[in-house]
Amino acid sequence: MTAQLEYPEVQDSDALLSIQGLWKVFGPKAQRVPHRPDLAALDRAALYTRTGCTAAVRDLSFDVAPGEVFVVMGLSGSGKSTLVRCLTRLIEPTAGSLIFEGEDLRAADEKRLRTLRRSKFSMVFQHFGLLPHRKVIDNVSYGLEIRGESKPDRRRRAQEVIDLVGLAGNEHFYPEQLSGGMQQRVGLARALANDPDVLLFDEPFSALDPLIRREMQNEVVRLHREVGKTMVFVTHDLSEALRLGDRILLMRDGGAVQLGTGDELVGAPADEYVRDFVRDVPRADVLTLRWIVRDARPGEPLDGPEVGPDVLVREATRLVLEADRPVKVVSNGTLLGVIDDEEILAVVADH
Template identity: 70%
Template structure:
C-alpha cells in the first residue's frame, strides 16, 4: 500500500497558517521556575536539557520556546504525559502563571503587556476557563454559580439570571437552577462549571483536563457535550488532556508536548499517519488507523489502463466511513477535490488499513 502523507507541521512558524486571522498567537513562550529564572532565556543556559539546567542552576524550564496559533472556532488540543508542561502552558496563556518570556497575542493584543485591571476585564469578558476541579461555590444555587461571572462583571440581577437560564438549558440542566452543588453528580457539577464559563460569552474557552476526575461513562458523555456545544455555539476552544483518545475525539488539531517542548502539531490524521519521532509513534501505536486516517492517506495514483468511471469520494473522508463505498464498487473509487482527481482507492488499500487497526476506539467526533 502506498500512503501519501499530507504536509505536517512540526514546529510551525507564527504565520504558517493562511486563515483570515489567528484568535490566539503564541510566540516563543517560556516559563522557567527557580532562582534567577529570568536569566535563563537568551543565555547559553537555555540550550541545556531540563535535567542539566536543574542541576546547574536549580531552575526548571516548564515551557521551552513554544510557538503555535489557534484559529477561529477551532478546538485546539494540547496533550502530553504528566510533567510535559501542558497545564503550565494553559495557565501561561491566561496569565494565571506569568510567562518568563515570549508573547501571547489575543486577536493581536499581547496579554503579557496588559495591566492588572485590563487583565481582569479580559478574564471576565473575552476568555474563560474550565478546570478539572469544578470550583463551584457550595453555598450558592446553580443559578447563582452560573451567573457569578456576570455578577462580578456588573450585570444587573435580572439580566444575569436571564442569561444564566439560557446557558443552563444549553448544557442540559434545566430544572436544577435552585439546586446546590452537593445535590448534583460529578458530571452535573462539571456542566455547571461549563455553563458558568459560557455565560460570559467568551471569545476563547480554556479547558484544563476538565474530565479526568470523572468516571469513564460520565467522561464520554461530557466529551460528547463539548462536541455538541461547539457545534451549537462555535467557540474557539483550547483543551488540555493527557488522554490520546480524548484528543483525537475532540481536536481539530493536536499539539503534543514533551519536557516543556512542542514535539508535533497537526490534525489527528497527521499525528497518527506521520508521527515525527518515536515518542509520538509510541503515543499513537494502539490507535485504530481506519478510524482516524482519511482517504488522502491511502489513495494511490491510478494505473495507466485503470478505469476512472467509478464512484467519487473526498480526500477528507475517514477510512471507516469509506469502507462500504469502496468495497461495493466494481471500479476504483476516485478521490476528488475541487474537480481535480487526486488518486484512487480500491479494496486493497482499504483492507490493508483495517488489517493494521489494533481495535475499536470510542465513537469519533
Template identity: 50%
Template sequence: MSEVSRRLAISCRNVWQVYGANAHQQLKQALAEAGNDSAEAARLLRQRGLVPAVQDVTFDVMEGEVFVVMGLSGSGKSTLIRTISRLIEGTAGSILIDGEDILTSSKQRLIELRRNKLGMVFQHFGLFPHMTIADNVGFPLKMRGAGRADRRARALEVIELVGLAGREESYPRELSGGQRQRVGIARALAVNPDLWFLDEPYSALDPLIRRQLQDEFLKIQAGLQKTSVFITHDITEALKLADRIAIMRDGRVVQIGTPDEIIVNPVDDYVREFTRDVPKGRYAHVSSMMHLPDTLPNMPDDPKIGAEMTIDDALASCMSLYQPVPVWGNDGKMAGIVHPSQLASALQTERPA
C-alpha cells in the first residue's frame, strides 16, 4: 500500500498511565507545577510515591502498518499496548482509533470494538483446554452471535491460513507451544479485525519456532495488510517485522523511526546499545545512505544496485568498484547514487568518541 493512500488508524496524543492513589489529579497537579514539562512531572510523581509507567507518549499508526514497540523489561511497552487497547484505563491523553477516542468510550462500546474491530494476541495463549482447536478459534464469533456453521467455516479458513489444517479436532494439550500460539493468532483473525495488537506473542518460544512464526506473521501480513501494534524486547524481531519502530525507556518513547533509521541514526547511547550487535549489513538498506547530487559524477560502471537492497547485497555487487554507482528505485528510475565506501563504512560498529 502506498504512503499516499494510507489513512490514520491509531493516533495517540500525550498518553499517560500512572499507578497510585488519585493518579489523575496527582498528574494534573504535577504537570501544573512542572510547567507541563513531562520529565519533571514524572519526577514529582515518583517523589510522591506514584509510578508513571507511561509518560506523555505521542505517535500515529497508519492503516496497514506494522508498528513495533520495543524496550527492556519495565520500559512500559506492555503497559502502553494495554492502555491503547483499554485493557487498563489510561490516566490522561487521547487515543483515537479511526477517529474515535476510546478513552471516553462506554463499556458497551468497548465490547463492540473488541468483538468487531480489535484482535489481540498475548504471550500466554489463553486457550480453552476443553474446546477443540476449531471451537477455540470460533469462540469470538460465537460471542458475536454467529451460527455454528458460519463459525466452523470461518475457523477452518483461518486455521488453514496459520498452517494448522488437519488439526481442527485436536485439543490444546495435543499441540506444541508454537502450534498453540498459531491457534491464538487464528482466534484473533477469526473476526477479521481492522487492528491487531500483539504483546510479545513469541517470547516464550524456542528460537527456531520464533523465526518460523515471524515468517508466518509476515506472510499473513503481506496478504491481509492488517494494522498491527507489536510489542517485543528483541531488536532482531523488531527489525524483521516492523515498518516503524518505537523504542521506549522508563515509560517514555525515545525514538521512532524505520528500521534503517534506528540502525543508522540512533538518537542516543540507549538506542545505540540496542543495535550494537545487529549485523547492519543484513538489515540496513542502501536507501538509508544514498543521495541525489545536483551534478552526477562520471559512473562508467552500473552494478544494478536497488534502493531496497541490503548493504551486504549491495557490497557484493560493487565491492570491486572504486567510484559512485547509480541506485535504482522500484519504478525503474534512478533514485540516487552511492559510493561503495559508504556501504562499507556503514558496517563499522565503533562507537563515537
C-alpha cells in the first residue's frame, strides 16, 4: 500500500506533520483489522462481509511540510473527510502514528489535545458549521472566547481577521442573513482567528456556486500568500486540487492511490484509476515543458529561442509554434533538450 509513496519525499526533520500507517476502521471490534495482515489485505467488500467493518482510512503514510498546501482528493466515500478529522483526532484513529512538530498526537491526553486545537489547528467545514445564534463577530471570536481571552482582546483580533477575509461591515449580522459564500468567509475567519499553524479544510467550497467557488479559491491562494499557513485541503474537485495544491494525495476506498504534484498526476498517472481521473484535465494548463522535452536529434539546429523547464505548455505554445526551429529548454545554463511543434501539438490537441 505504501508503494506509491516514493514521490518527492520531504525530509522527516522538515515535516510539520508526519503520518505513518494511519488506519480508521468503523465497525465491531475495529481494533483487530489493522493488526491482522489477513484482514488488512482484504478489499472493502470482502472486509465488510468478513467482519462487518469498513476501513475508511487504510494504512496512509505521508508528511506535510511547513507552509505547504497539501490537497487530499478523492470521490465521495473515499475516506478523505475521515482522514482530515483523524489528523486532530476529532475522529479517533484506529492505528498508526501522528507526529506534529515532533510530538506524538496519539499519546496526547484530552487536555493537551484541547490546547493544541485551541492554538495550533483550525478547521473549515463543508457546511460551515456556524452557530446561528451568534453574530458574525461572535462566531469569529468563539475560539478565542473558549480559551479564555478577554472581551476587548478577542474583539480586536476578530476584527483583524474579519477585515482580512473581506467581511468588514458584516460584523453584526447573523449567519442566516449572509449568502453561502459570505458564510464560508465567516468559517474561514473563525479558523484564522486563533492564529493556528495548520489550517484544515474539509471540502469547504463544494456547497457554493461555481462562480463563488472560484472567488473563494482565489481568496485561499491570497491568504496563503499573505499569512503563509500550512494547509491540508480536502476536495473532490480535481481542478480545485490542481489550482491550490502543492502536492496532491489521491485516495480511493480509504487507501492512497498516488501522491505527487499536480503535473505528476497528470503527466505520470500511477494506474488506470488515476488516468481516468485526470482524463478531462486540459493538460496544457497543468504540464510544464519538463514533461515533453526530448533530446535533440542529430543534425537539428540548436540556435532557437530558450525557455525554462517550469513554463506551462500553454504559455509556451505560441513561442514554439511561431519559431522556425526547435525551442531549447534550458535550466541554469544546462540544455535539457528541445521542443518542436510536434510535442506541443501532442499535448494541446490531445484529449
